[in-house]
Amino acid sequence: MASDVVLVIGGGPAGLEAARGAADLGAKVVLVEERDHLGGTPVFERYAALTHGFQDAEEVMNRLAQEVTTHPNVQVKLSTRVVGCTGSKGDFHVTLTKVSDGASETVHAGAIIVATGFQHFDPGRETQVYGYYEYPDVITLADAEAMLKARKFVRPSTGLPPERVCFIQCVGSRDRQIGNEYCSKVCCGIASKQAIEIRQQVPNCKVYIFYIDMRMYGYWENEIYWPAQEQYKVNYIKGIATEIIQKGDKLLVRGEDTTLGRPMEVLMDMVILSVGMEPSKGTREVARILGLKQNKYGFIEVPHEGVDPVATSVPGIFVAGAAAGPKDLDDSMSMAGAAAMKAVAAIRRAIAVASGG
Ligand SMILES: Cc1cc2nc3c(=O)[nH]c(=O)nc-3n(C[C@H](O)[C@H](O)[C@H](O)COP(=O)(O)OP(=O)(O)OC[C@H]3O[C@@H](n4cnc5c(N)ncnc54)[C@H](O)[C@@H]3O)c2cc1C
Ligand code: SF4
Incomplete structure (x- = not known):
C-alpha cells in the first residue's frame, strides 16, 4: 500500500528545509535526527556567523528549526537513528531506533530524503x-x-x-x-x-x-x-x-x-x-542501510546530477545538502527545496497508481 509520508533523515539546514518544503506542499513529514537537537553541523560545531550577512548561526538555525517543529504536518524524532529499510518507491518500511534506550519503531513512508551531511576532515x-x-x-x-x-x-x-x-x-x-x-x-x-x-x-x-x-x-x-x-x-x-x-x-x-x-x-x-568536508559517518551508514550508491569518497551518488540533481540510485529516495558532496548553505537549501518537491510528487504519483488513477 502506498504511503503519503515523506521521511527526512537529518535535521541540519538541508533536512530542515526539505521538511519545511514537503510539509508546506501538504505532505505528512517525519523528520529523524540522531542528535538531541536540530540545526546540524552549524549548531553542533558552534559556528559563529553564517553568510549571508554574518548572522548568528545558532539564531538562524533555531528560527528554521522552530518553523519545522511547529508545523502541523511535521513530526520530529530526535535522538533517533535509522537502522533498517525494506520496500520500494511509494511503500518503504523504515526501522528507527531511539539512541537512549534502543526502543524501535517502523515508519511507513512513500519517499525518503537523505540529508545526513558532512564532517570536518x-x-x-x-x-x-x-x-x-x-x-x-x-x-x-x-x-x-x-x-x-x-x-x-x-x-x-x-x-x-x-x-x-x-x-x-x-x-x-x-x-x-x-x-x-x-x-x-x-x-x-x-x-x-x-x-x-x-x-x-x-x-x-x-x-x-x-x-x-x-x-x-x-x-x-x-x-x-x-x-x-x-x-x-x-x-x-x-x-x-x-x-x-x-x-x-x-x-x-x-x-x-x-x-x-x-x-x-x-x-x-x-x-x-x-x-x-568529508561525508559524515551517518551519511555512509544511511547509504549502506538504504542501498544507495556512493561515489569514491563516500558521498551519496547522484547519477544524473546535471539534469536530475537530487535523485539517488534508488527510485523514491532523494538526497539534499552536503550528504551529496561539499556544499554551502545556498546550494544545500536549493537542493533541499528540489528534493521536497520531487518527494511529494513521488508519493502523489504512487498513491494515484495504487488507487488506479
Ligand atoms: C567551518 C565551516 C563554516 C561554515 N560556514 C558557512 C557559512 O557561513 N555559510 C554557508 O553558506 N555555509 C557554511 N558552511 C557550510 C555549511 O555548514 C553546510 O553547507 C551545511 O551545514 C550543510 O547542511 P546539511 O544539512 O547538508 O549537513 P549538516 O549541517 O552536516 O547536517 C546533517 C544533519 O544530519 C544528522 N545526521 C547525520 N547522520 C544521521 C543519521 N544516521 N540519522 C539521523 N540524523 C543524522 C546530523 O546529526 C546533522 O544534524 C560552513 C562549513 C564549515 C566547515
Ligand atoms: S575551497 Fe577548494 S581551493 Fe579553497 S581551500 Fe577549500 S579545497 Fe582548497
Whole structure:
C-alpha cells in the first residue's frame, strides 16, 4: 500500500528545509535526527556567523528549526537513528531506533530524503606536517568558529590575543595522496569570512591566507573576498605551506611562495588549518542501510546530477545538502527545496497508481 509520508533523515539546514518544503506542499513529514537537537553541523560545531550577512548561526538555525517543529504536518524524532529499510518507491518500511534506550519503531513512508551531511576532515590524516595534535596554537576552521562565537579569539597556549595569524588552505582536499582529490568548495570563502571576523574582534592582529588558488564565486567573491582584502587588509599569499614547527613561543611556517618562486619561512602566533568536508559517518551508514550508491569518497551518488540533481540510485529516495558532496548553505537549501518537491510528487504519483488513477 502506498504511503503519503515523506521521511527526512537529518535535521541540519538541508533536512530542515526539505521538511519545511514537503510539509508546506501538504505532505505528512517525519523528520529523524540522531542528535538531541536540530540545526546540524552549524549548531553542533558552534559556528559563529553564517553568510549571508554574518548572522548568528545558532539564531538562524533555531528560527528554521522552530518553523519545522511547529508545523502541523511535521513530526520530529530526535535522538533517533535509522537502522533498517525494506520496500520500494511509494511503500518503504523504515526501522528507527531511539539512541537512549534502543526502543524501535517502523515508519511507513512513500519517499525518503537523505540529508545526513558532512564532517570536518581530521587533520591528523594530512600528508603535510602541520602538527594539529602536537601544537596547541595550530587549530582548524571549526575550532576557530567556536572561538569567534565565544568572542574569545586567543592563543590556546597563552590565553592572549594573537598578533599574527595565518590560514593554510586545502587541508584534506585537493590531495591525491590521501585520496581526496576534490575541492571542498566552501573553505576559501569561510577562511576569508573568519579573517574578517578576526580583524573585527582583534583589530591589531595581522591575518594571512596561504592558498594554492582562491576558489570563490558570486556572493563569496563579491561580499567576502574583496572586502577582506580592501576593507580588512587581509593578506592573501599564493604559496604552499609544507611544515610547521614550534620556535620559541611562535610557530614557524615553512613552504614556498609560488608567486615569487622561492622558499618561505614566516613566524605566526596561530595557524588555522582550512580543513575540508568529508561525508559524515551517518551519511555512509544511511547509504549502506538504504542501498544507495556512493561515489569514491563516500558521498551519496547522484547519477544524473546535471539534469536530475537530487535523485539517488534508488527510485523514491532523494538526497539534499552536503550528504551529496561539499556544499554551502545556498546550494544545500536549493537542493533541499528540489528534493521536497520531487518527494511529494513521488508519493502523489504512487498513491494515484495504487488507487488506479
Ligand atoms: C567551518 C565551516 C563554516 C561554515 N560556514 C558557512 C557559512 O557561513 N555559510 C554557508 O553558506 N555555509 C557554511 N558552511 C557550510 C555549511 O555548514 C553546510 O553547507 C551545511 O551545514 C550543510 O547542511 P546539511 O544539512 O547538508 O549537513 P549538516 O549541517 O552536516 O547536517 C546533517 C544533519 O544530519 C544528522 N545526521 C547525520 N547522520 C544521521 C543519521 N544516521 N540519522 C539521523 N540524523 C543524522 C546530523 O546529526 C546533522 O544534524 C560552513 C562549513 C564549515 C566547515
Ligand atoms: S575551497 Fe579553497 S581551500 Fe577549500 S579545497 Fe577548494 S581551493 Fe582548497
